Amino acid sequence: MNNDARQSNVQSIDARALWQQEFDAAKKRGIEFTSLSGAPLQPLYGPEDVQGEFESQLGYPGSFPYTRGVHPTMYRSRLWTMRQFAGFGSARQTNERFKFLLAHGQTGLSTAFDFPTLMGYDSDHAHSLGEVGQVGVAISSLADMEVLMGGIPMAEVSTSMTINGPAPILLAFYIACGERQGVDPKLLRGTVQNDILKEYQAQHAWLIPAEPALRMITDVMGHCAKHVPQWNTISISGYHIREAGSTAAQELAFTLANGMEYVRRGKAAGLDVDEFAPRLSFFFDSHLDFFEEIAKFRAARRIWARKLRDTFGAKDPRSWMVRFHTQTAGVSLTAQQPENNIVRTAFEALAAVLGGTQSLHTNSMDETLSLPTEKAVKIALRTQQVIAEEIEVAHVIDPLGGSYYVEALTNRLEAEAERYFAEIERRGGVVAATEQGYIQKEIHRSAIAYQAAVERGSKKVVGVNCYVEDEKGPTIELHKIDPAVEREQQQRLAELRRKRDAAKAKRALDDIRDACKGQDNLLERFIAAAHADCTLGEIADVLRAEFGHYKEPKIL
Amino acid sequence: MTLRKIRVLVGKPGLDGHDRGAKTVASALRDYGMEVIYTGLHQTPEAIAEIAAQEDVDVVGLSILSGAHMALFPRVRAELVKRGMGHVLLTGGGIIPQDDMQALESGGYAKLFGPGTPTEAIAKWIQGEMEKRWKAEGAQS
Numbered sequence: 001m002n003n004d005a006r007q008s009n010v011q012s013i014d015a016r017a018l019w020q021q022e023f024d025a026a027k028k029r030g031i032e033f034t035s036l037s038g039a040p041l042q043p044l045y046g047p048e049d050v051q052g053e054f055e056s057q058l059g060y061p062g063s064f065p066y067t068r069g070v071h072p073t074m075y076r077s078r079l080w081t082m083r084q085f086a087g088f089g090s091a092r093q094t095n096e097r098f099k100f101l102l103a104h105g106q107t108g109l110s111t112a113f114d115f116p117t118l119m120g121y122d123s124d125h126a127h128s129l130g131e132v133g134q135v136g137v138a139i140s141s142l143a144d145m146e147v148l149m150g151g152i153p154m155a156e157v158s159t160s161m162t163i164n165g166p167a168p169i170l171l172a173f174y175i176a177c178g179e180r181q182g183v184d185p186k187l188l189r190g191t192v193q194n195d196i197l198k199e200y201q202a203q204h205a206w207l208i209p210a211e212p213a214l215r216m217i218t219d220v221m222g223h224c225a226k227h228v229p230q231w232n233t234i235s236i237s238g239y240h241i242r243e244a245g246s247t248a249a250q251e252l253a254f255t256l257a258n259g260m261e262y263v264r265r266g267k268a269a270g271l272d273v274d275e276f277a278p279r280l281s282f283f284f285d286s287h288l289d290f291f292e293e294i295a296k297f298r299a300a301r302r303i304w305a306r307k308l309r310d311t312f313g314a315k316d317p318r319s320w321m322v323r324f325h326t327q328t329a330g331v332s333l334t335a336q337q338p339e340n341n342i343v344r345t346a347f348e349a350l351a352a353v354l355g356g357t358q359s360l361h362t363n364s365m366d367e368t369l370s371l372p373t374e375k376a377v378k379i380a381l382r383t384q385q386v387i388a389e390e391i392e393v394a395h396v397i398d399p400l401g402g403s404y405y406v407e408a409l410t411n412r413l414e415a416e417a418e419r420y421f422a423e424i425e426r427r428g429g430v431v432a433a434t435e436q437g438y439i440q441k442e443i444h445r446s447a448i449a450y451q452a453a454v455e456r457g458s459k460k461v462v463g464v465n466c467y468v469e470d471e472k473g474p475t476i477e478l479h480k481i482d483p484a485v486e487r488e489q490q491q492r493l494a495e496l497r498r499k500r501d502a503a504k505a506k507r508a509l510d511d512i513r514d515a516c517k518g519q520d521n522l523l524e525r526f527i528a529a530a531h532a533d534c535t536l537g538e539i540a541d542v543l544r545a546e547f548g549h550y551k552e553p554k555i556l
Numbered sequence: 557m558t559l560r561k562i563r564v565l566v567g568k569p570g571l572d573g574h575d576r577g578a579k580t581v582a583s584a585l586r587d588y589g590m591e592v593i594y595t596g597l598h599q600t601p602e603a604i605a606e607i608a609a610q611e612d613v614d615v616v617g618l619s620i621l622s623g624a625h626m627a628l629f630p631r632v633r634a635e636l637v638k639r640g641m642g643h644v645l646l647t648g649g650g651i652i653p654q655d656d657m658q659a660l661e662s663g664g665y666a667k668l669f670g671p672g673t674p675t676e677a678i679a680k681w682i683q684g685e686m687e688k689r690w691k692a693e694g695a696q697s
Contacts, residue, residue, distance in 0.1 A: 115570065115571035115572060115573075115622050115624075116571060118571070118573075119571045119598075121571070127570075127571060127600070128571075129624075129627060130570070130624035130626070130627025130628060131570055131571055131572075131622055131623070131624045131627075134622055134623030134624055135622055135623055199573075203573055204573025204574075204575060204597050204598075205571075205573050243576070244575075244576050245576050245580075331576075334671065334672055335670050335671040335672055336672055368651060368670075368671045368672075369651065369653055369654075370623070370651070370653050371623075444579055444583075447576050447579070447580055448579075448580055448583050448584070451580050451584070451675065454674075455674050455675065455676060461672070463672075464672040465674075478653050480653075481623060552596055552597060554596065555579075556579055556582055556583065556594045
């Protein structure tokens with residue numbers, strides 16, 4: 001060090017001490033200065049808070065460890081995909097909403113299914129009573145899927161399907177639907193969520209126990225690697241873990257732990273990691289703590305790249321990359337003063353973009369009250385378009401890279417995730433940790449800690465525990481589901497069962513039963529059953545009969 | 557003044573998997589000194605009423621975020637009545653539009669609680685209602 005440099009170093013140490021003195025002496029607001037996840041925050045971050053070499057911790061966009069983004073050009077080549085999650089009522093109604101969204105500049109589809117579909121029951125099952133078409137679209141057969149995708153060019157549009165327990169069955173309907181439209185499965189692009197581990201942990205729409213469910217997932221990975229190569233076979237999801245109450249670090253850790261389990265299972269099934277890992281994608285929440293969320297996305301990319309290359313021996317860089325979809329945080333929205341939700345969503349969406357997301361859903365302001373109206377959905381989509389087109393943030397890659405604060409947060413989240421990985425390992429892996437209820441208890445603990453913080457006023461929610469207004473009645477228009485949808489679905493199913501070739505349908509179901517007992521690829525059998533007009537519930541019943549039901553561990 | 561511990565069943569009817577609210581409320585009511593039984597997910601109205609009868613609870617709270625509230629509240633009540641449990645305080649919450657809430661409340665259901673309600677408000681309301689009932693019972697006997 002030369003004299004000048006030494007001199008300036010001494011000055012900066014003095015300057016820091018001076019700032020610290022002034023800071024300590026000053027009066028502070030009497031609140032807890034913590035992140036949304038409850039982690040204490042320093043008032044200032046500096047070079048001393050950031051360890052690590054630039055090359056090994058950050059690198060360049062499009063190169064290992066991808067902290068700064070998975071593409072060398074990021075949004076200079078292509079903006080993120082604006083993908084609004086939609087689905088309600090009948091296949092016909094959702095098909096109309098899809099066309100509305102495409103007409104307003106949306107660039108990909110995302111399907112929400114109703115609870116009966118998510119749980120593998122037909123619309124006419126006793127358990128489905130009152131639930132058909134309520135929180136998503138009812139799809140019980142290939143015929144329903146054909147109505148859903150009617151007039152939409154399946155070779156051109158990418159479609160995401162949020163379904164897990166019966167995901168391989170719905171994927172079979174989609175592939176078969178493409179075949180009926182004359183589209184080669186090789187051309188189909190999209191994602192099926194198919195992340196069963198987080199269902200047991202957080203979202204709770206399951207079909208069968210973990211081991212056979214994981215076998216179905218490896219069957220999907222195996223089939224798609226050969227026949228549907230552009231399909232993302234699992235969207236490893238932190239969204240529901242976070243919405244169930246986890247912290248940012250827990251979302252990051254449990255999601256990546258689940259992802260690593262799928263990689264282990266794929267390898268154990270004899271697949272080459274580089275054959276299936278490039279088709280794994282991720283799905284994260286973007287919550288209200290702006291910087292913590294950006295750091296979470298950056299940490300996810302870095303951790304996954306290291307694990308896939310160094311632990312799992314992947315050689316193809318595409319296997320190392322976290323490509324992810326983001327949805328803004330539904331739980332951050334309030335039923336009180338619902339228009340304020342537009343603002344919350346905009347900040348969350350901005351964090352996702354600054355964190356380098358590949359696609360984005362922005363929630364509508366009315367979603368704590370009902371499914372969104374067209375007007376509310378349009379405002380949500382326009383929010384993304386304002387971010388993309390007006391505020392000039394998409395021109396610079398990883399614009400917060402090098403911020404002492406964001407880098408320190410990224411490092412901290414990575415370290416917290418590593419501590420969870422070690423604990424999960426100690427418990428015998430992620431399946432064992434889930435069956436013990438450990439992960440569910442961790443999420444629950446965070447959820448009640450947050451609720452307590454809101455109730456004692458240390459976390460503020462505008463319109464709920466501060467700036468409260470006396471509100472009488474709904475202040476905005478709401479979307480209602482027509483109860484006739486349930487009757488129409490029941491009639492459609494009765495007609496389908498009457499018209500189909502009964503012997504062919506029975507044979508297809510018998511073939512599935514045989515495959516359950518043996519090793520044959522189940523997805524192939526589901527595609528054949530789709531073409532034979534077997535229903536979702538019939539196929540799921542075979543699986544439930546062969547593999548049993550999942551029982552949730554008691555945690556409360 | 558509470559004479560004995562209030563017994564509460566927190567139930568998740570239907571196929572809805574959203575249990576953050578149910579579990580948060582269940583934990584909070586325990587902290588307020590109530591005995592709380594949580595049914596777990598995906599329960600039929602019959603199963604919920606059966607547990608309520610077996611456990612002889614004072615209160616049944618249903619958490620519904622599936623949009624099926626207009627179907628499920630009446631079914632749970634009918635099953636409770638069938639088992640001689642028509643007297644329980646039936647309440648709940650979830651994603652329920654305000655006019656549906658009003659329709660349920662004017663149809664004789666107990667108060668429903670929407671998103672953002674402090675757990676303290678739910679606990680105080682239950683305590684208040686139970687005290688009124690116990691006072692009325694005391695006056696009769």
